[in-house]
Amino acid sequence: MSLNPRLVKESFSVIEPVAEQATAYFYGRLFAENPHLRGLFPPALDVQRDRLFSALTRIVWSLDSPDSMATYLGQMGRDHRKYGVVAEHYTAVGRALLATVRRFAADVWTAEIEEAWVAAYEAAATLMIDSAEADAGVSPAWWVAEVVGHELRHQDIAVITLRPAQRLPYTSGQYVTVQTARWPRVWRTFSIANAPRQDNTISLHVRSVPGGWVSTTLTRHTRVGDTVMLGPPTGTMTPREQSVRDVLCVAGGTGLAPLKAIVESIIASGRRPAIHLLYGARTAGELYDLPDLIRMESAFPWLRVVPVVSDQPSYDGMRGHLPDVTRRLRSWTEHDVYVCGPSPMVNETVRCLQRDGVPLSRIHRDAVHA
Ligand SMILES: NC(=O)C1=CN([C@@H]2O[C@H](COP(=O)(O)OP(=O)(O)OC[C@H]3O[C@@H](n4cnc5c(N)ncnc54)[C@H](O)[C@@H]3O)[C@@H](O)[C@H]2O)C=CC1
Numbered sequence: 001m002s003l004n005p006r007l008v009k010e011s012f013s014v015i016e017p018v019a020e021q022a023t024a025y026f027y028g029r030l031f032a033e034n035p036h037l038r039g040l041f042p043p044a045l046d047v048q049r050d051r052l053f054s055a056l057t058r059i060v061w062s063l064d065s066p067d068s069m070a071t072y073l074g075q076m077g078r079d080h081r082k083y084g085v086v087a088e089h090y091t092a093v094g095r096a097l098l099a100t101v102r103r104f105a106a107d108v109w110t111a112e113i114e115e116a117w118v119a120a121y122e123a124a125a126t127l128m129i130d131s132a133e134a135d136a137g138v139s140p141a142w143w144v145a146e147v148v149g150h151e152l153r154h155q156d157i158a159v160i161t162l163r164p165a166q167r168l169p170y171t172s173g174q175y176v177t178v179q180t181a182r183w184p185r186v187w188r189t190f191s192i193a194n195a196p197r198q199d200n201t202i203s204l205h206v207r208s209v210p211g212g213w214v215s216t217t218l219t220r221h222t223r224v225g226d227t228v229m230l231g232p233p234t235g236t237m238t239p240r241e242q243s244v245r246d247v248l249c250v251a252g253g254t255g256l257a258p259l260k261a262i263v264e265s266i267i268a269s270g271r272r273p274a275i276h277l278l279y280g281a282r283t284a285g286e287l288y289d290l291p292d293l294i295r296m297e298s299a300f301p302w303l304r305v306v307p308v309v310s311d312q313p314s315y316d317g318m319r320g321h322l323p324d325v326t327r328r329l330r331s332w333t334e335h336d337v338y339v340c341g342p343s344p345m346v347n348e349t350v351r352c353l354q355r356d357g358v359p360l361s362r363i364h365r366d367a368v369h370a
Pocket residue numbers: 189190191192205206207251252253254255256257258279280281282286308309310311320321322323340341342343344345348369370
């Protein structure tokens with residue numbers, strides 16, 4: 001059976017407009033046929049549903065790019081170990097998925113399309129299973145970590161320091177998923193806000209979002225001495241180590257976290273590129289990490305930190321929206337650029353930079369927090 005990305009994509013386009021119903025049907029079918037699998041998922045499936053569909057979308061549209069599909073699915077396979085997923089679960093998921101696409105693309109469905117989906121799923125599942133098995137030989141499925149520092153820097157933003165019980169290998173700019181005892185099986189993503197440290201501790205920047213179970217638990221109901229669980233570090237927005245270019249980082253809110261890690265690792269590398277770090281918040285009070293960044297700036301004269309405030313007319317410094325301020329400041333066409341923050345801000349910043357002549361290949365971002 002051979003992969004036929006075109007047939008998979010065409011039939012998937014029919015399902016995309018009814019994604020919500022299709023995903024609900026998928027889970028209904030999966031749990032009706034395999035009630036024991038329900039226990040692997042969190043009690044409320046809303047976030048899970050969105051994730052499933054966005055993962056599926058990404059896989060379908062990368063079927064033509066075997067390298068990016070292998071990287072993505074390899075990461076997912078490793079990450080799924082923390083849920084307790086094992087090889088036989090993929091058969092059950094494949095059956096429910098096929099039943100779902102067959103039903104929601106019924107108007108266009110043919111035997112060839114069915115064959116194409118079966119081949120694509122088999123290829124995807126094999127990549128995930130193989131990478132999970134390879135990972136099981138060298139790495140835990142998750143890490144238990146103790147909270148060793150908790151600073152509420154603003155009414156809803158905390159900087160939390162964790163000490164994993166085992167070594168946690170990662171690259172600056174990557175993120176981890178976090179599960180708290182209060183919300184079993186609910187994992188949320190946070191970037192590691194530091195370059196690797198000798199003592200193996202990591203810091204996270206967490207803003208409690210309204211209705212956010214894990215973010216609220218971490219900011220308001222977590223104390224030094226508590227334990228959390230961490231999934232494996234993931235993500236591709238990592239520093240270009242061989243580059244000799246100067247660097248621009250554009251950070252919106254807690255999107256600062258991975259960029260601070262990247263800046264730290266550039267400093268630790270011994271290279272001395274000029275680094276501009278534009279750090280935006282809505283109000284001056286939300287520039288929760290500014291004192292630390294100013295300390296870094298005074299220790300490393302080639303680092304320039306530019307705080308930017310968007311929604312406080314009385315602010316006595318640089319005011320405006322990050323995408324506008326970025327382009328107003330100077331031309332960045334020769335820089336390596338890293339952008340992180342709320343997705344509309346990231347998208348707009350990338351659009352502006354591209355329009356001003358910065359090649360997309362030099363603009364680095366991570367889609368995970370979008
Ligand atoms: N906590 C973490 O580890 C990480 C968080 N993120 C993401 O970063 C974001 C941070 O959110 P908050 O701190 O609540 O940010 P926020 O909503 O307070 O905004 C931060 C900055 O982004 C600008 N901004 C917001 N919306 C904009 C838009 N539509 N156009 C132009 N500029 C805009 C604001 O003016 C401000 O300068 C979240 O979406 C989160 O998912 C990303 C990576 C890591």
